[in-house]
Amino acid sequence: MEQNPVDYVETQYFTFAEPPNELVLKSGVKIGPVTLAYETTGKLNAAKSNAILILHALTGDAHVTGFHPGSTKPGWWDNMVGPGKAFDTDKYFIICSNVLGSCKGSTGPASINPNTGKPYGLAFPVISIRDMVVAQRQLIDHLGIDQLLCVAGGSMGGFQALKWSVLYPERVRSSIVIAAGVRHSAQQIAFNVVARQAIMSDPDWNGGDYYGKTIPARGLALARMMGHITYMSDKSMQEKFGRKLISKERLGYDFSLDFEVENYLKYRGDSFVQRFDANSWLYLSKALDYFDLTAEDDLVKVFETVQSSFLVIAFTSDWLYPPYQTKEIVKALKTNDVDVSFIEIQSDYGHDAFLVEVEGQAQIISHFLNRMQGDSARG
Amino acid sequence: MAEKTPLVTDLMQVNLIFRTIVDLVAEKSKVLDLGCGDGTLLSLLIRYKQCTGTGIEIDEKAIYQCVAKGLAVSHGNIDTGLADYSSKRFDYVILSETIQQVMNPREVILESLRIGKKIVVVIPNFCHISARLQLFFRGRVPVTKELPFQWYDTPNLSFLSLKDFRAFCRQEKIKIIEARGISTNHRIFVMPNLFAKVGLFVLEK
Numbered sequence: 001m002e003q004n005p006v007d008y009v010e011t012q013y014f015t016f017a018e019p020p021n022e023l024v025l026k027s028g029v030k031i032g033p034v035t036l037a038y039e040t041t042g043k044l045n046a047a048k049s050n051a052i053l054i055l056h057a058l059t060g061d062a063h064v065t066g067f068h069p070g071s072t073k074p075g076w077w078d079n080m081v082g083p084g085k086a087f088d089t090d091k092y093f094i095i096c097s098n099v100l101g102s103c104k105g106s107t108g109p110a111s112i113n114p115n116t117g118k119p120y121g122l123a124f125p126v127i128s129i130r131d132m133v134v135a136q137r138q139l140i141d142h143l144g145i146d147q148l149l150c151v152a153g154g155s156m157g158g159f160q161a162l163k164w165s166v167l168y169p170e171r172v173r174s175s176i177v178i179a180a181g182v183r184h185s186a187q188q189i190a191f192n193v194v195a196r197q198a199i200m201s202d203p204d205w206n207g208g209d210y211y212g213k214t215i216p217a218r219g220l221a222l223a224r225m226m227g228h229i230t231y232m233s234d235k236s237m238q239e240k241f242g243r244k245l246i247s248k249e250r251l252g253y254d255f256s257l258d259f260e261v262e263n264y265l266k267y268r269g270d271s272f273v274q275r276f277d278a279n280s281w282l283y284l285s286k287a288l289d290y291f292d293l294t295a296e297d298d299l300v301k302v303f304e305t306v307q308s309s310f311l312v313i314a315f316t317s318d319w320l321y322p323p324y325q326t327k328e329i330v331k332a333l334k335t336n337d338v339d340v341s342f343i344e345i346q347s348d349y350g351h352d353a354f355l356v357e358v359e360g361q362a363q364i365i366s367h368f369l370n371r372m373q374g375d376s377a378r379g
Numbered sequence: 380m381a382e383k384t385p386l387v388t389d390l391m392q393v394n395l396i397f398r399t400i401v402d403l404v405a406e407k408s409k410v411l412d413l414g415c416g417d418g419t420l421l422s423l424l425i426r427y428k429q430c431t432g433t434g435i436e437i438d439e440k441a442i443y444q445c446v447a448k449g450l451a452v453s454h455g456n457i458d459t460g461l462a463d464y465s466s467k468r469f470d471y472v473i474l475s476e477t478i479q480q481v482m483n484p485r486e487v488i489l490e491s492l493r494i495g496k497k498i499v500v501v502i503p504n505f506c507h508i509s510a511r512l513q514l515f516f517r518g519r520v521p522v523t524k525e526l527p528f529q530w531y532d533t534p535n536l537s538f539l540s541l542k543d544f545r546a547f548c549r550q551e552k553i554k555i556i557e558a559r560g561i562s563t564n565h566r567i568f569v570m571p572n573l574f575a576k577v578g579l580f581v582l583e584k
Contacts, residue, residue, distance in 0.1 A: 309451070327455070330453060334463040335465065337468070340451060340453070341446060341451045341452055343443075343446075345439065363443050364446050367447045
């Protein structure tokens with residue numbers, strides 16, 4: 001991809017909730033100060049009506065599009081966000097912030113605990129999807145935006161988009177929810193439990209206190225391997241790897257690497273530990289497991305107050321967040337007479353489809369946003 | 380990016396079935412188009428009758444075309460998708476050449492009558508004269524311009540005539556408010572069950 005220095009994006013930081021005005025979390029625990037790392041692309045119009053907040057998934061970050069100075073690696077959703085793309089930065093002001101609890105510039109377990117001068121580790125409070133959203137709202141306030149044209153995200157980003165629409169209905173003109181459901185199911189919790197156990201049973205994890213020492217690389221790599229299996233599909237794995245052997249003619253009859261899929265997962269696991277904090281994985285996966293929009297009321301009731309229009313997208317082969325769970329959202333929105341569009345995109349890529357199935361998603365999202373922007377201009 | 384799709388189709392360029400529906404639907408109605416295809420009818424109703432509305436369509440490609448027209452539609456199966464709506468939510472529920480392709484036509488029609496104050500049903504006439512002639516003289520199951528499918532590869536699950544549909548309405552105590560026989564581009568007044576290629580009914584219950 002051609003790099004233009006003018007298009008460089010830089011991460012910015014917003015710090016709030018300075019004591020004594022700490023952020024009160026869903027658990028009742030207070031935390032402050034809180035820093036959110038965020039990036040913006042495109043121009044906010046004079047009416048401040050073209051802002052879109054993009055919400056990232058478990059291991060994502062604020063770097064959604066473009067290049068950092070000196071880097072050749074584009075943002076994580078660069079194929080969807082940029083000039084002329086689905087989230088068109090020529091038309092929209094795109095904001096993406098790293099979630100609370102992550103390790104990509106926002107406050108999380110690896111950040112310095114002001115009370116001790118050392119990294120929080122497990123002293124970091126357990127956070128929820130709601131807490132991420134409440135923190136983001138502070139950022140949106142700070143940017144002076146009353147109403148977002150759209151909140152959009154896949155996977156954990158989809159959960160945040162739902163929470164935004166329910167928690168701040170008047171602040172959201174439209175919501176795009178991709179490959180997500182209304183709660184974490186037993187199976188989804190089960191996957192996360194195994195991943196957390198992998199981290200916590202690594203002796204280097206040391207009760208979460210490993211900063212400045214050896215990181216729990218083996219545990220985190222295992223967690224990532226586990227995650228990767230759930231992000232793909234039976235078919236995509238079969239097509240990508242089959243039973244292909246890794247640089248050998250026949251089975252080794254030992255416990256060295258035999259299969260290409262083994263090698264791939266190991267590579268994925270090992271490279272991940274260089275860029276992600278094990279404790280952040282624990283906290284974010286916990287936030288996912290705690291997510292249940294229907295914890296206090298049935299979904300139809302929960303959606304009674306939403307004001308945004310919705311675009312909901314599922315993928316046929318997604319077995320981590322299967323389409324039937326996504327359809328629950330659509331059903332309850334329809335019952336409430338909410339303007340909702342739904343598409344189940346045929347794809348073999350499993351949950352990863354939301355990052356790789358660009359064409360169909362791009363088409364549907366750009367047209368949906370056109371309508372939303374047109375309506376705002378008229379309304 | 381997606382190619383430009385015209386936002387609305389000109390009324391004179393569409394077939395008589397759609398023109399008749401646009402004609403019959405009251406202004407500013409709230410409509411639900413079941414099996415809305417590429418959204419042509421919905422966008423006509425929005426343009427010419429200031430309707431609001433949505434649709435359900437099973438074909439993924441058609442959903443892209445609908446959204447490109449600025450419509451809010453749902454990808455899914457109408458055999459199971461109607462329970463989401465509360466009673467008499469819509470002024471009109473439209474089943475335009477859809478009903479012969481669903482698993483449970485009776486259920487779908489009754490559900491449509493529950494959620495819609497009125498429903499518009501368009502059915503292909505399997506007893507049109509050309510079909511009858513093929514059946515009688517060739518001894519073959521008819522394949523016509525309007526019913527172009529071979530038996531082994533057809534989306535149609537139910538085969539009915541205008542008379543069959545009227546009998547069904549009688550049996551279910553459904554009131555027929557309006558009935559039209561339509562051939563390719565004109566209305567059929569005489570012996571519609573023989574000469575109309577489609578039947579268009581406005582019903583209520």
